[in-house]
Amino acid sequence: MQLTVPQTKMRERVEYYKNQNYSKLKKSCIKQQVLFEDPLFPASLASLYYRRTPPGTIEWKRPKEICQNPRLFVDGISSRDLNQGSLGNCWFVAAASCLATKLSMWKKVIPNHSEQDWNHKDPGRHAGIFHFRFWRFGSWLDICIDDRLPTINGHLIFCHSNDINEFWCALLEKAYAKLNGCYEALEGGNTAEALVDFTGGISEPVVMDKENFTEELEKRKKLFQRLLKAHSRQALISCSIRPGTGEEIEAQMACGLVKGHAYGVTDIRKVRIGKGVISWIKANKLYMIRMRNPWGTSEWKGPWSCGSNEWKQISKKMREKMGVTVTDDGEFWMDFKDFCYYFTDMVISRQINTSFLSFHKTWVEARILSEWNVSASRLQNRSGGCINNRSTFFQNPQFRFDVVGEESALVCLQQEDQRVHKKEGGGENLAMGFEIFKVEVNRKYRMHAVQQKISSSAYIDSRSIFLRSELTEGRYVIVPTTFSPGETGKFLVRLFTDRKANLRELTLDQPKSSFWKCLVGYPKRVTSVTVHSGAGLRITGQNKEPDTYVIIRCEGTKIKSRVQKSNSKPDYNLKALFYRKKPKRPIKIQVWSCAFPRDIFLGEVSIAANVNEIGKSEVCRLEGNPRDYALGSVLVETSSSDDLTAI
Numbered sequence: 131m132q133l134t135v136p137q138t139k140m141r142e143r144v145e146y147y148k149n150q151n152y153s154k155l156k157k158s159c160i161k162q163q164v165l166f167e168d169p170l171f172p173a174s175l176a177s178l179y180y181r182r183t184p185p186g187t188i189e190w191k192r193p194k195e196i197c198q199n200p201r202l203f204v205d206g207i208s209s210r211d212l213n214q215g216s217l218g219n220c221w222f223v224a225a226a227s228c229l230a231t232k233l234s235m236w237k238k239v240i241p242n243h244s245e246q247d248w249n250h251k252d253p254g255r256h257a258g259i260f261h262f263r264f265w266r267f268g269s270w271l272d273i274c275i276d277d278r279l280p281t282i283n284g285h286l287i288f289c290h291s292n293d294i295n296e297f298w299c300a301l302l303e304k305a306y307a308k309l310n311g312c313y314e315a316l317e318g319g320n321t322a323e324a325l326v327d328f329t330g331g332i333s334e335p336v337v338m339d340k341e342n343f344t345e346e347l348e349k350r351k352k353l354f355q356r357l358l359k360a361h362s363r364q365a366l367i368s369c370s371i372r373p374g375t376g377e378e379i380e381a382q383m384a385c386g387l388v389k390g391h392a393y394g395v396t397d398i399r400k401v402r403i404g405k406g407v408i409s410w411i412k413a414n415k416l417y418m419i420r421m422r423n424p425w426g427t428s429e430w431k432g433p434w435s436c437g438s439n440e441w442k443q444i445s446k447k448m449r450e451k452m453g454v455t456v457t458d459d460g461e462f463w464m465d466f467k468d469f470c471y472y473f474t475d476m477v478i479s480r481q482i483n484t485s486f487l488s489f490h491k492t493w494v495e496a497r498i499l500s501e502w503n504v505s506a507s508r509l510q511n512r513s514g515g516c517i518n519n520r521s522t523f524f525q526n527p528q529f530r531f532d533v534v535g536e537e538s539a540l541v542c543l544q545q546e547d548q549r550v551h552k553k554e555g556g557g558e559n560l561a562m563g564f565e566i567f568k569v570e571v572n573r574k575y576r577m578h579a580v581q582q583k584i585s586s587s588a589y590i591d592s593r594s595i596f597l598r599s600e601l602t603e604g605r606y607v608i609v610p611t612t613f614s615p616g617e618t619g620k621f622l623v624r625l626f627t628d629r630k631a632n633l634r635e636l637t638l639d640q641p642k643s644s645f646w647k648c649l650v651g652y653p654k655r656v657t658s659v660t661v662h663s664g665a666g667l668r669i670t671g672q673n674k675e676p677d678t679y680v681i682i683r684c685e686g687t688k689i690k691s692r693v694q695k696s697n698s699k700p701d702y703n704l705k706a707l708f709y710r711k712k713p714k715r716p717i718k719i720q721v722w723s724c725a726f727p728r729d730i731f732l733g734e735v736s737i738a739a740n741v742n743e744i745g746k747s748e749v750c751r752l753e754g755n756p757r758d759y760a761l762g763s764v765l766v767e768t769s770s771s772d773d774l775t776a777i
Contacts, residue, residue, distance in 0.1 A: 142330070143269040147309070150274040152261035165192070165258030168276040171308040178280060179314045180553040185216060185287070190278040192258060193248075196286070197294050202247045204296040207236060209396040210459050212299045213426035215288035219316040220380075220392045221368075222306060223289055223424035225324035226299060227394035228366040228479075235364060235481075238270070239263055239328055240298065262305040265330035267546065267622050268497055273305045280313075288313060292426070292459070311550040315557070321368040321392045323547070323593050325479030329366060332542040332624065334596050336476040339372070343470035354417045354466050357478070358398050363490065365480045367395035369421065372474040386431035387472055393421040396461065399452065403443050417466035420452075429462040436462055482540065482626050493540070493626040496633035500527050501620040502612055515615030516589055517565055517580075526611045528576050529623060530569070531631040533601045540626035541566070543587070543610050544594040545619055561613035562621070563589035564597075570658060570707035571605050572689055576636045578775045581607070589613045603692055604705075607636065640774040641709055651711035656774050657684075659737070660705040661691070661719055662765040677724040678732065680764070684708040684717045693724055702764075709774065719766060737768060 146152075148170055159166045171177050173190035193200030209227040214220055229236050237243070239262055249255045258277045263270045279300055280287050289303040306327075307313040322333035336353075343350045357367060371389045373379055379390035397420035423429060434440045441449060454463065484495050502513040514522030533539065543564050551557045567581040584606065585599040610621055625633050641653055661680050680691040680702045687708070694700030708717065720734040769777060 144263065144272055145269050147271045147273040152259065152272060152274050155274060156257045156259050159257035159259060160255065166276045168274065171275060173278045177312050180312055182314055186282040188280050188282060191281050192277050193297050196281065196284060199295050200248050200297055201295050202243055202298045204293045207298065209394065209422050210461055211291045211296060212424060213290055213292065214424040215286065215290055217288050217313060217316060218318055220424045221319040221321040222316055222324045224368050224392035224394035225321050225328060225366065226302060227396060227422045227424065228368060229328045231396050232364050232366065235329055260301050262302055264309060264327040266327065268499060273309055275301065275305050275308055277301060279304065311553050315549050315552045320592065322477045322479065325366045325368065325477065326594055329479055329481055331479050331481045332540065332596050333477050333479045333594055336478065338470060338476055339474040344467060350467065350470055360478050360480060361398045365478050367476065367478050369393050369395060369473045369476040371472060382428060386429055388428060393423060396420050396422050401444060401448065418463050419466050419469050420461065420463045423460040426460040429460060430464055432468060434463045434465055494630050496625045496631055498529055498623045498633060498635060500635065503618050504616055513612060513616055513618060516563065516611050516613050519615050522615050524578050526609050528636040529608045529633060530573060530605055530636055531625060531633045532605050533603055533627065533631065534629050536602050537628040539599050539601050541597045541599065541608065542594055542624040544622045547593055559591040559593055560617050560619050561589050561591045562611065563587040563595060564608055564610040566599060567607045569605050569607050570705045572706050573605055575638050575640055577607055579777055653709035653711055653774060655710045655713040655770060655772050656777050657708050657710055657717065657768060657770040658705065658777050659717060660767040661702050663699050663701045679722055680704050681720045681722065682706050682717065683720065685710060685712060685715060707777065719764065721764065735764060735766060737766065
């Protein structure tokens with residue numbers, strides 16, 4: 131199974147979850163003058179728990195039965211609106227707190243919010259139905275719910291707002307619970323998962339305790355600038371403190387912070403110390419970060435906490451601008467140095483800019499949806515495990531892409547969410563990762579041997595894995611795998627590059643035989659040729675260092691390197707693969723100089739016809755130019771085999 135998405139500006143697809151169309155359902159309810167009751171997520175115990183027992187007598191109530199004036203938002207949407215409730219889903223609530231700070235993002239997740247809201251002037255237009263959108267596997271899923279919410283003694287038992295009349299967070303949580311099977315399925319999780327579902331972006335983990343940010347000022351400043359830039363470009367950020375071995379999860383520390391608990395980052399600022407003109411004359415600045423505890427209580431108690439004396443150094447106007455409060459609402463500011471000292475893990479969920487009309491850096495995105503599966507046939511098996519399993523590794527799906535010049539590539543591997551299978555005793559993610567190899571510039575058949583490995587991800591049981599890699603010009607192959615052989619599942623590869631990368635799956639092991647190919651000759655040998663600069667290329671007869679390039683010729687085909695500008699010792703690093711029908715004919719390597727009106731031939735090397743050695747490497751002198759422009763050599767590496775799947 132493979133779905134390749136064109137590498138242009140992608141329109142965001144919206145799919146209806148289980149074919150429930152919000153507009154049609156709402157119109158039908160209004161026409162029948164009934165309130166919507168969702169048959170796919172009924173007001174029953176099965177929608178709440180699969181293992182736990184209820185904490186009391188649960189009643190499902192509509193907002194109109196809880197308060198007199200229900201609204202989606204009261205005085206707008208804010209990160210302070212959310213309180214976690216009795217479900218252990220701080221990871222989801224922390225992500226929702228981040229979402230509330232980004233107008234453009236929450237409007238995607240809560241579409242047409244004004245139309246969905248209660249119309250108190252025309253109550254007949256309200257049908258007890260809402261819809262939300264979450265990003266899954268390359269498209270947005272539109273999920274409908276009814277507005278019946280679980281309560282005990284008239285109070286919401288899960289996520290709720292500080293204001294009894296506000297229901298956006300409770301309804302959002304219900305839609306997410308429906309997507310994942312039930313409310314209890316949200317117990318325990320990774321904030322990165324929710325951030326990706328809210329944004330369609332990619333989540334980059336930062337393991338902070340591996341770097342000495344607390345002691346190294348410059349390194350800490352670079353991290354702060356990185357976060358400040360990401361936050362200004364609509365990234366969502368969360369953080370946590372990893373508990374040590376044997377330590378209790380969600381235990382509160384003396385400083386007020388909670389270990390093993392997800393916090394949402396709601397603001398990042400540089401703040402001037404002082405008041406009035408003094409704050410502008412002095413160069414002293416504070417690096418500050420604001421977070422929110424999903425519990426709605428239990429805040430940081432150290433410097434710059436709510437009501438601390440440090441705030442007297444900041445003007446009242448600045449405090450109001452920063453939203454400083456003295457109430458215990460779970461939101462608090464910290465000095466960035468203290469933040470780096472206490473917090474161990476952070477997740478940055480980035481919106482990758484693919485718009486062509488932007489002042490910021492833009493990327494070209496490519497996606498391929500594929501799967502790991504197991505077949506009775508060895509050649510059709512597509513789940514070979516990680517590179518430790520050398521005998522099966524190259525049976526995994528392989529995807530090639532091209533890089534022009536030198537650029538960064540962002541690679542994200544995502545697997546299907548397994549949380550929905552928790553009810554059946556499943557729900558565990560596959561341990562997965564990927565390897566990136568640099569291959570021949572003309573490779574169009576699958577790899578069967580280890581090539582030059584450029585980078586690799588960690589192998590973890592996360593729903594998504596991200597890697598940034600700096601690449602030079604050439605062709606590359608991504609091999610996504612499960613850690614162990616024989617595991618099955620669907621996955622999505624997302625690749626972001628500066629220019630079109632031509633991401634494609636390699637599906638053939640070798641050239642296909644046919645009647646016509648048998649007549650003209652079927653390949654008998656496969657040869658890999660790599661050309662380097664060797665001992666250097668010295669040019670005579672020119673006043674300046676030349677612009678040169680290399681051409682490899684084999685049986686009527688040629689592969690050309692990029693031009694090496696003004697370089698007497700160029701490193702062409704050109705690697706090509708040839709399927710040879712007439713292996714007795716030599717392979718020629720030519721060096722040319724760019725000139726006007728026509729390029730100048732500097733010399734060539736002929737690789738002997740009988741070359742059939744693995745890993746042959748030699749320095750070859752350039753010959754064949756009577757004008758003696760070339761005095762030097764190139765390093766030629768060859769690898770050849772009669773087995774067409776050996777390279």
